[in-house]
Amino acid sequence: MQANLRLTIIVLTTIILSATAVSGQNTDALSEAEKSISKQALRQYIELLVDEQCEGRASGSAAIDVAKRFIATEFYKGGLQMIGQAYSYGFYFWNNNTECLGINVVGTIAADSTVVNPKTIVVGAHYDHLGILAGKTYSGADNNASGVAAVIELGKAFAKLAEHGIRPMCNICFVAFDAKELGSKGSEKFLADKIVEPTDISLMINLDQIGTTLAPPEEAKTQHLLPNNYLLLLGKESVKPEIISVFENSNTAAEPIVLDFSYYGNSHIYNIMNNIGDQVPFRNAGIPAISITSGIHKYTNKTSDDISIINFNALTQRCRFVFRVICKLAGIKK
Numbered sequence: 001m002q003a004n005l006r007l008t009i010i011v012l013t014t015i016i017l018s019a020t021a022v023s024g025q026n027t028d029a030l031s032e033a034e035k036s037i038s039k040q041a042l043r044q045y046i047e048l049l050v051d052e053q054c055e056g057r058a059s060g061s062a063a064i065d066v067a068k069r070f071i072a073t074e075f076y077k078g079g080l081q082m083i084g085q086a087y088s089y090g091f092y093f094w095n096n097n098t099e100c101l102g103i104n105v106v107g108t109i110a111a112d113s114t115v116v117n118p119k120t121i122v123v124g125a126h127y128d129h130l131g132i133l134a135g136k137t138y139s140g141a142d143n144n145a146s147g148v149a150a151v152i153e154l155g156k157a158f159a160k161l162a163e164h165g166i167r168p169m170c171n172i173c174f175v176a177f178d179a180k181e182l183g184s185k186g187s188e189k190f191l192a193d194k195i196v197e198p199t200d201i202s203l204m205i206n207l208d209q210i211g212t213t214l215a216p217p218e219e220a221k222t223q224h225l226l227p228n229n230y231l232l233l234l235g236k237e238s239v240k241p242e243i244i245s246v247f248e249n250s251n252t253a254a255e256p257i258v259l260d261f262s263y264y265g266n267s268h269i270y271n272i273m274n275n276i277g278d279q280v281p282f283r284n285a286g287i288p289a290i291s292i293t294s295g296i297h298k299y300t301n302k303t304s305d306d307i308s309i310i311n312f313n314a315l316t317q318r319c320r321f322v323f324r325v326i327c328k329l330a331g332i333k334k
Contacts, residue, residue, distance in 0.1 A: 026166060026332075026333065026334050027334040029160075029161055029164040029166050030161070030166070030327065030332070030334055032160065033157045033158070033160040033161050033323070034157065034320050034323050034324065035320075036153075036156070036157055036160055037153045037154070037157050037316060037319045037320050037323060038153075038316065039312035039313060039315065039316040041149075041152075041153055041156075042146075042149045042150070042153060042312060042315055042316060042319070043307075043310075043312055045074070045145070045148065045149035045152055045153070046141055046145045046146060046149050046211070046307055046310060047307060048067075048070050049067055049070070049127070049140075049141075049145035049148060049149070050139035050140065050141050050145055050306060050307055051066075052137065053066045054066050054067045054139075055131060055132055055137060056129050056130055056131040056132055056137045056138045056139055056140060057127060057128050057129045057131065057140065058128065058129065058130060058131020058132070059100065059102055059128040059131075059178050059179040059181060059182055059185075060095075060100040060101060060102065060179075061131055063131075064103075064127075064128060064131075064178070065103075067127055068088055068103050068105055068127070068176075068178075071087075071088075071105045071127060071148065071152065071176045072086075072087035072088050072105050074152045074156075075087050075105065075107035075152070075155060075174070076107075078107075078152065078155055078156035078159050079156070079159030079160075079162065079163065080107030080108060080109060080155045080156075080159055080174060081107065081108050081109070081110060082106075082107070082108075083106050083107075083108055083173070083195060083196070084195075087105055087106060087107055088103050088104065088105045088106070089103065089104060089106070089193075089195070090102065090103050091103075091104065091185075091186070091189040091193060093179060093182070093185040093188075093189065095179075095182050095183075095185075100179070100182075102128075102178035102179040102185055102186050102189065103178050104175060104176065104177055104178055104186050104189070104190055104195070105127070105175070105176040106173065106174070106175050106176075106190075106195060107155055107173075107174045108171055108172065108173045108174065109155070109158045109159060109162055109167070109168065109171065109172045109174075110162075110167065110171055111167060111168055111169060111170050111171045112167040112168065112169060113167075115169050115170070117200075118169065118170045118171050118200075119170045119171070119200055119201070119202040120170060120171040120172070120173050120196050120200050120201050120202065121168075121170055121171070121172050121173070121201075121202060121203050121204075121205065121326065121329060121330060122173045122175060122196065122201055122203070122204045122205070122282070123151060123154060123155075123172065123173070123174050123175070123204075123205045123207070123322075123326065124151065124174070124175040124176070124177055124187065124204065124205070124206055124207070124278055125144055125147030125148045125150065125151045125175075125176060125177070125206065125207040125208060125278075126144050126147070126148075126176070126177040126178070126179075126180030126181070126184075126186065126187075126208065126277075126278055127144065127145075127148045127176040127177065127178065128177075128178050128179055128180055128181050128182075128186075129143060129144065129145075129181060130181060130301065136303050137303065138301070138302070138303055138305070139303070139305065139306055139307075140305055141211065141305055141306050141307045141308075141309065141310055142209050142210075142211040142212050142294075142297075142299065142300070142305050142309060142310060143208075143209045143300060143301065143305055144180075144207075144208055144209055145211075146207075146209060146210050146211025146212075146310060146315060147206075147207035147208050147209065147210055147211075148176050149211075149315075150207050150210060150315070150318070150319045150322065151174050151175070151176060151207060152174075153319050154174065154319060154322060154323055154326070155172075155174040157323055158172055158323075158326075161332065166332060167332075168326075168327075168330030168331060168332050169330060169331030169332075170202065170330050170331065171196075171200075172326065172330060173196055175187075175190060177190065177278050180208075180277065180278050184277065184278050184280055184281055186278070187278035187279075187280075187281045187282065188281045190281075191281055191282065191285055198285050198287060201282070201287050202287075202288070203239065203243065203287070203288050203289070203290070203329065204279055204282040204283075204287055204288070204289040204290070205289075205290050205291075205292065205322070205325075205326070206277055206278050206279040206282075206289065206290070206291040206292065207291075207292050207293075207322070208277050208278070208291055208292070208293050209293045209294060209295070209296070209300070210231070210292060210293060210294050210315065210318055211294065211309075211310040211311065211314075211315050212294050212295075212297060212299075212309050212310060212311055212314075213229060213230070213294065213311045213314050214294075214295070214297035214298070214299070214309065215294065215295030215296065215297045216230050216258075216295075217230055217232070217258060217260040217264050219258045219260070220258040220260075229255075229256070229257050229258070229314045229317060229318075230257060230258040230259070230260060230294070231257055231258075231259055231260070231292055231293070231294060231318060231321070232260045232263055232264075232292070232293050232294065232295050233247065233259060233260065233261050233290055233291070233292055234263065234270065234273055234274045234277075234279070234290065234291040234292075234293070235274060235279055235283065235288075235289050235290045235291055236261045236290075238283050238288050238289055238290075239288040239289075239290060240288070243288065243290075243329065244261070246325055246328045246329055247259060247290075247325055249328075250321060250324040250325045250328060251321065252324075255317045255320065255321070257317060257318065257321050273291075273293075274291070277291050278291075279291040292318075292322070294314075294318075297309075
């Protein structure tokens with residue numbers, strides 16, 4: 001009997017030690033993936049997206065193809081998988097009685113193979129902007145090269161986890177939407193064309209203008225580590241309270257970010273902003289959707305929205321925050 005007891009203790013000890021080792025490996029891999037999100041990479045992406053070759057990334061223009069090919073290449077280099085046969089796909093839409101061609105760019109991280117019929121979290125940002133108007137280029141560094149840069153870095157971070165054998169309990173789909181400036185046509189077509197079956201989408205996170213610290217809520221102005229680091233979140237009413245709790249509990253003591261779910265406490269402006277953007281078609285389809293932004297400012301939709309206004313320290317911290325949020329929502333544990 002004592003021999004059986006000793007054997008039981010040995011087996012239990014082995015199981016506990018193995019579980020502890022796996023947990024430690026997960027923690028190390030998660031930390032490595034989060035730290036891989038760097039301001040150097042974010043700067044590189046934004047620099048290319050605002051380059052004169054892109055001519056302001058107007059939807060339907062020849063120049064936006066430069067941005068499209070760059071994003072698709074980064075998805076490929078970063079280890080994201082295609083949905084179907086390519087990273088990009090075209091769609092037609094009407095604008096002022098003219099048929100236009102738009103192109104969305106999509107990469108994905110597949111759920112763990114043990115998950116049956118996994119749901120999908122969509123993380124998106126529009127990459128089109130205003131183009132050239134009256135001979136002036138609207139490069140759109142904050143609007144929305146900042147959001148696209150974040151989507152690329154987030155996708156690569158989750159691909160790094162997959163390299164370590166750590167996969168989410170749901171699919172994570174990263175999308176650069178076209179034609180947002182023409183009425184969110186890219187996100188509408190993404191759903192209409194069922195690139196991902198809409199009923200399989202559990203949440204959409206939209207990143208739109210997240211690169212500056214120019215419009216902080218009052219609470220953010222008192223921060224002592226990185227002044228003015230904050231995020232405004234729209235769509236709280238469309239998601240379950242436990243999802244909001246994940247956002248609220250994903251801050252770190254070293255890199256705190258003030259979260260404002262009320263758009264400066266102004267319900268009128270909140271309702272306006274909450275009904276603009278690529279999260280809207282998802283919400284209208286009955287899919288919970290949150291839009292994240294650092295707010296509009298005096299440079300929004302002006303030629304002065306260039307790379308000089310981007311706060312790369314804040315943008316990096318925000319991307320890492322969103323990474324932690326998605327990890328928790330996707331069931332990736334330390």
